[in-house]
Amino acid sequence: MEQRRNERAGETGDPRENPPTNGIIRHESHMRKSGVNRPGILNPDRLGRILYDVPCKVCQDHSSGKHYGIFACDGCAGFFKRSIRRQRQYVCKAKSEGRCVVDKTHRNQCRACRLTKCIEAGMNKDGENAGGTDSRCVCVCARAAVQHERGPRSSTLRRQMALYLKEASSSPAPAGDLNPAPSSTVLNLAVPKAIPRHPMMPAFLCAPPPPPPLPAFLKVRRSLTAATHYVDTLTQV
């Protein structure tokens, strides 16, 4: 039988035609976010983050300081980080191959050209010795030496741990019946099993792939972003 899904190849993501609602709303949405009480959202001390007079060297949007060696906006910085981290290989699909416009309005039209421009503009994973000339090979060739990851923040870990402990203590048994007692599961947190894991990856975040009694916080809302990266790294190394 044909496996249709295997044929797929394209892009996926967010190429904003309708970006998230503006900041004010985001602010509010943060305030009433599920349970987590985020500390310093929209910290007044940091409202001057954006350098309105210094353009992003990649897309000419307002920059937010230097990123990877050049003045860049949050968008391009994040894009570059993700691309390197996940070792993305983009392909320009335009007819005029590799000549797509990369400015604030078009930067999400072609990832290949955006990344190329990032590199040409001098972005460098080391954040130094950039300049714009021969700083190539950051993403494509083997020299890419992916940037170091730090794993979840301590605050995140604390929050997830708290959440897990709370759940473990409240619900006697998840649902099934062949589950080990939750108490033993709690212990497992501190006693990492022999699961191969990324060095930066806190042990208890390495979910045992098969077993059913998954700790709840491994299915965090929807942002397994970090965890996903680790998996990528693991499988690719």
Place this chain on the structure above:
Amino acid sequence: MEQRRNERAGETGDPRENPPTNGIIRHESHMRKSGVNRPGILNPDRLGRILYDVPCKVCQDHSSGKHYGIFACDGCAGFFKRSIRRQRQYVCKAKSEGRCVVDKTHRNQCRACRLTKCIEAGMNKDGENAGGTDSRCVCVCARAAVQHERGPRSSTLRRQMALYLKEASSSPAPAGDLNPAPSSTVLNLAVPKAIPRHPMMPAFLCAPPPPPPLPAFLKVRRSLTAATHYVDTLTQV
């Protein structure tokens, strides 16, 4: 002070360069999905859904039957539905304005041209009397008469209801202290308040915008998709 976020305008979403992992994995991911036990995932009776010999009239991908009047793939059908439903207005950003290639590999490059091609190919919101000639105006002009929405499926409502009842009965008080007793909240489910709501929208899914004691299932995993539509509709009518 400048409200930077207000300036934003672009696209956001999934323009697949790295689409979700193939079907087999999706299948498995469904099987071990959080709590929900989805009934007939990958139903063997429906594996013949795809018409491998009939191309999508929009992008030439394999079609899955007629959608909105023409043979179309799931992607184009979904794209058309979302565009109409949310009354999206796309703008072609290419230099050769409005002449972007729309095929399987390029269909996510330009939403404006994809929608245009959907319409030109004869897609019609009524799903009938199409043909490809004068069936325009489906999205831009007033004749668009957005398709009718049905609201969440009964099965979904049942699931969410069950989930909510379970939560309400287990956890004594969410976390705060000025929350009304959960029991009263349960009652609110059956006794819709005077909140203006979409006719298709089950009353208890109309979250009271300001109050803190939000029923848990209003923050369902991440798929408020349907609910979002309703909000859109509400504000736009």
Place this chain on the structure above:
DNA sequence: GTAGGTCAGTCTGACCCCC
């Protein structure tokens, strides 16, 4: 001050239910 982390918001398309 910049590196890396977080996560709400948005989109895509395979797959499902139901008339």
Place this chain on the structure above:
DNA sequence: GGGGGTCAGACTGACCTAC
């Protein structure tokens, strides 16, 4: 058979913490 709903997976960028 096709309409509409579902939702995992993927991405973006504003904002945050930490070194």
